[in-house]
Amino acid sequence: LPDWYSPETRIYSSTYSSISLPTDPFLDVVSFIFSHQHDGVTALIDSSSGYSISYSKLLPLVQSMASGLHHLGVSQGDVVLLLLPNSVYFPIIFFSVLYLGAIVTTMNPLSNMMEVKKQIVDCGVRFVFTLLENVDKLQKLGVHAIGVPENMDLDSEKTGFLSFRKLIGGQFGKAPRPVIRQQDTAAIMYSSGTTGVSKGVLFVRFEASQYEYSSSKNVYLAVLPMFHIYGLSLFVVGLLSLGSSIVIMRRFDASELVKVIDDYGVTHFPVVPPILTTLTMRAKHVCENSLQSLKQVSCGAAPLSRKTILDFVQALPHVDFVQGYGMTESTAVGTRGFNNEKHHNYSSIGLLAPNMQAKVVYWNSDSSLPPGFHGELWLRGPAIMQRYINNVEATNMTIDKDGWLRTGDIVCFDEDGYLYLSDRLKEIIKYKGYQIAPADLEAVLISHPEILDAAVTSAADEVCGEIPVAFVVRRHGCTLTKGAVIDFVANQVAPYKKVRRVVFTESIPKSAAGKILRKELKSFISSRL
Numbered sequence: 001l002p003d004w005y006s007p008e009t010r011i012y013s014s015t016y017s018s019i020s021l022p023t024d025p026f027l028d029v030v031s032f033i034f035s036h037q038h039d040g041v042t043a044l045i046d047s048s049s050g051y052s053i054s055y056s057k058l059l060p061l062v063q064s065m066a067s068g069l070h071h072l073g074v075s076q077g078d079v080v081l082l083l084l085p086n087s088v089y090f091p092i093i094f095f096s097v098l099y100l101g102a103i104v105t106t107m108n109p110l111s112n113m114m115e116v117k118k119q120i121v122d123c124g125v126r127f128v129f130t131l132l133e134n135v136d137k138l139q140k141l142g143v144h145a146i147g148v149p150e151n152m153d154l155d156s157e158k159t160g161f162l163s164f165r166k167l168i169g170g171q172f173g174k175a176p177r178p179v180i181r182q183q184d185t186a187a188i189m190y191s192s193g194t195t196g197v198s199k200g201v202l203f204v205r206f207e208a209s210q211y212e213y214s215s216s217k218n219v220y221l222a223v224l225p226m227f228h229i230y231g232l233s234l235f236v237v238g239l240l241s242l243g244s245s246i247v248i249m250r251r252f253d254a255s256e257l258v259k260v261i262d263d264y265g266v267t268h269f270p271v272v273p274p275i276l277t278t279l280t281m282r283a284k285h286v287c288e289n290s291l292q293s294l295k296q297v298s299c300g301a302a303p304l305s306r307k308t309i310l311d312f313v314q315a316l317p318h319v320d321f322v323q324g325y326g327m328t329e330s331t332a333v334g335t336r337g338f339n340n341e342k343h344h345n346y347s348s349i350g351l352l353a354p355n356m357q358a359k360v361v362y363w364n365s366d367s368s369l370p371p372g373f374h375g376e377l378w379l380r381g382p383a384i385m386q387r388y389i390n391n392v393e394a395t396n397m398t399i400d401k402d403g404w405l406r407t408g409d410i411v412c413f414d415e416d417g418y419l420y421l422s423d424r425l426k427e428i429i430k431y432k433g434y435q436i437a438p439a440d441l442e443a444v445l446i447s448h449p450e451i452l453d454a455a456v457t458s459a460a461d462e463v464c465g466e467i468p469v470a471f472v473v474r475r476h477g478c479t480l481t482k483g484a485v486i487d488f489v490a491n492q493v494a495p496y497k498k499v500r501r502v503v504f505t506e507s508i509p510k511s512a513a514g515k516i517l518r519k520e521l522k523s524f525i526s527s528r529l
């Protein structure tokens with residue numbers, strides 16, 4: 001048997017050598033990341049304007065922003081919401097908040113104001129960075145809103161509460177550096193986990209140290225959003241500590257993709273399945289010296305079909321294709337892609353990440369299974385979240401007393417340590433890699449006066465992976481239409497979350513304990529729709 005699996009404990013360990021984590025209890029993320037020198041290297045580049053920030057300018061900008069925030073009244077322990085699309089400013093704002101010992105929370109900038117308000121209340125947000133056009137709406141919610149100009153032109157700014165340009169301008173002296181411990185809260189990200197509504201996931205010492213210290217001179221293309229754990233932990237925390245250059249596309253524009261890769265000599269491109277499909281399509285129509293700089297494309301956040309993978313490797317045979325797996329509750333740490341051997345057919349989600357342990361647990365038991373068997377993946381290691389905020393019950397259901405995190409994913413290890421993901425036990429819907437919590441949509445649905453009961457599940461979709469489908473029980477004799485149900489939800493949630501199909505039904509199938517039987521809804525969908 002291999003040395004990465006113990007038949008006695010039935011615990012898997014990583015096939016990668018472990019990374020030694022900083023032991024100083026007072027080392028915070030900012031000091032850790034900026035202790036590595038990458039002079040002369042470009043850190044961040046805006047793909048449309050070419051505006052760039054070098055590594056040597058990064059820390060001074062973070063410090064200026066931190067002193068601006070301090071001037072505004074941000075202090076240790078305050079929660080600051082980043083309601084922002086990607087830009088070269090995103091990492092600077094992120095680190096300036098942590099620099100002050102304050103806490104970052106993030107959200108999709110397309111979120112509905114009702115969703116924003118919910119999160120503001122849930123984690124006690126006091127300050128928000130948002131696009132200029134949202135500043136007024138946010139002020140009305142009782143938080144201090146700082147407007148960030150989307151086109152990066154700092155002079156175009158209207159005078160907001162306090163302008164971004166002034167804040168970052170370095171006119172407020174030195175920001176204080178409070179005592180920050182590794183155990184202090186760094187970030188609160190939102191995830192619904194294995195069940196229920198979206199919850200705040202609390203991270204301490206935000207796991208920067210999961211990345212090796214070696215420097216890498218790669219050029220990454222950042223299209224994936226930094227407000228989601230995949231983009232945040234990869235682009236903001238991971239790659240900036242390694243010294244890579246990051247080309248940031250503020251908005252994903254398929255028609256610009258090839259040009260951006262060629263213009264900036266992009267070597268590495270992390271994607272989610274729909275972007276992989278777009279890249280494949282574009283690659284079929286380019287001239288032969290296009291896309292030659294690309295060395296590796298890595299895909300994660302949602303399942304990929306074999307056909308999608310094979311189409312890609314046929315279109316771009318010189319590119320190394322890998323899959324990675326992670327989740328919010330594990331700071332995006334899970335597997336690391338390493339699929340060079342063709343006989344794995346690229347279908348593996350990678351090898352267990354360094355410092356991580358795993359168990360493959362037989363359904364509804366605590367007995368774990370050896371390589372070759374499918375079961376629920378449990379993960380343990382330093383990157384696992386501390387807890388869900390304001391929710392002891394959900395925390396206890398998700399992490400056991402020995403520190404094992406239930407992922408809600410069904411996996412199997414093969415004899416070489418490669419992981420394969422075959423199914424998902426948990427309720428979440430993955431729309432283009434984004435999480436949608438059925439319980440969040442159900443809460444909106446049953447708030448409608450003519451809806452007696454509702455349940456949400458997913459249907460497979462070729463382009464988006466999965467789409468939310470609502471089963472709705474209407475009040476007797478009412479005339480509510482499917483379109484009206486879709487509109488009702490769409491008015492209260494971010495566009496990507498909206499219900500895309502409605503099924504009217506007489507009752508929602510439930511267990512004796514009142515739990516929605518989602519499997520029954522799913523089989524209804526696959527048989528009828």
Ligand code: 4UU
Binds near residue numbers: 191229300435
């Ligand atoms: C099938 O989506 C993420 C994190 C993605 C990620 C992280 C590190 C991708 C690559 C990487 O290297 O986080 P969440 O919390 O939004 O969603 C987590 C869930 C997982 O539990 C699993 O069900 O997303 C699904 N998922 C995947 N499914 C994540 N990666 C994959 C994958 N294939 N490769």
